[in-house]
Amino acid sequence: MRRRAAIDEIFHEDAVFHDPKGGVFRGRDEIDRIAGLIKATHPDFEYQPLVAPEELGDAGRVRWVSGAPGKPPAYAGTDFIVARNGRIASVYLFFDTLP
Numbered sequence: 001m002r003r004r005a006a007i008d009e010i011f012h013e014d015a016v017f018h019d020p021k022g023g024v025f026r027g028r029d030e031i032d033r034i035a036g037l038i039k040a041t042h043p044d045f046e047y048q049p050l051v052a053p054e055e056l057g058d059a060g061r062v063r064w065v066s067g068a069p070g071k072p073p074a075y076a077g078t079d080f081i082v083a084r085n086g087r088i089a090s091v092y093l094f095f096d097t098l099p
Contacts, residue, residue: 003032003035003036003039004028004032007028007031007032007035008028010087010088011028011031011087011088012084012085012087012088012089013027013028014026014027014089015027015028015031015087015088015089015090015091016089016090016091017030017031017034017090017091017093018090018091018092018093019034019093020093020094020095042066042068042074044068044069045066045067045068045074046066046067046068046069047064047065047066048064048065048066048073049062049063049064050063050064050065050076050099051063058082058083058084059080059081059082059083060080060081060083061078061079061080061081062078062079062081063076063077063078063096064076064077064078064079065077065098065099073098075095075098076095076096076097076098076099077093077094077095077096078093078094078096079091079092079093079094080092080094
C-alpha cells in the first residue's frame with residue numbers, strides 16, 4: 001500500500017518505466033506491478049544512493065547500489081528520470097558496474 005501511495009503521488013497517470021531487460025511498463029498500475037515483482041525477487045534488499053540525486057531542468061538521475069543489509073552491494077544502477085509538471089513522466093533504469 002505504501003509503494004502504491006507513493007506511485008500515485010509522484011508519477012503521472014501515463015508514466016513509463018523502461019527496464020534494461022527490454023520491458024516497457026506504462027501507467028501507474030503497471031509500474032506498481034513491476035516494482036512488486038522486482039522487490040519479490042530480493043525482498044531483503046535495500047537501495048542506497050551513492051550520491052545525492054542530481055537534477056537538470058525536467059530531468060534527473062539517481063545513482064544507487066542495492067543488496068542485503070550488512071553485506072556488500074549485489075548490484076548497482078542509475079535511474080534517469082524525466083518529469084512533466086512536477087511529476088515523473090518516465091524512468092530509464094541502467095545497471096552499472098559495482099563501485
